[in-house]
Amino acid sequence: MAKKSPWHSVKRDVYHDDTDCNVGNNIESENIRQGTGGKRKCVECKRLDK
Ligand SMILES: [Zn+2]
Numbered sequence: 001m002a003k004k005s006p007w008h009s010v011k012r013d014v015y016h017d018d019t020d021c022n023v024g025n026n027i028e029s030e031n032i033r034q035g036t037g038g039k040r041k042c043v044e045c046k047r048l049d050k
Contacts, residue, residue: 006036014042
């Protein structure tokens, strides 16, 4: 499990905090922002928590 500080896409309503998350890793660089953006946690990142 690889944790880092949260990031999110301006195009999506979830944030990511796990470097193994495929969804989080596939965000186009121009859409990436740091922090949670006040969004929900991505379901894939939640699954990787376990
Ligand atoms: Zn994620």
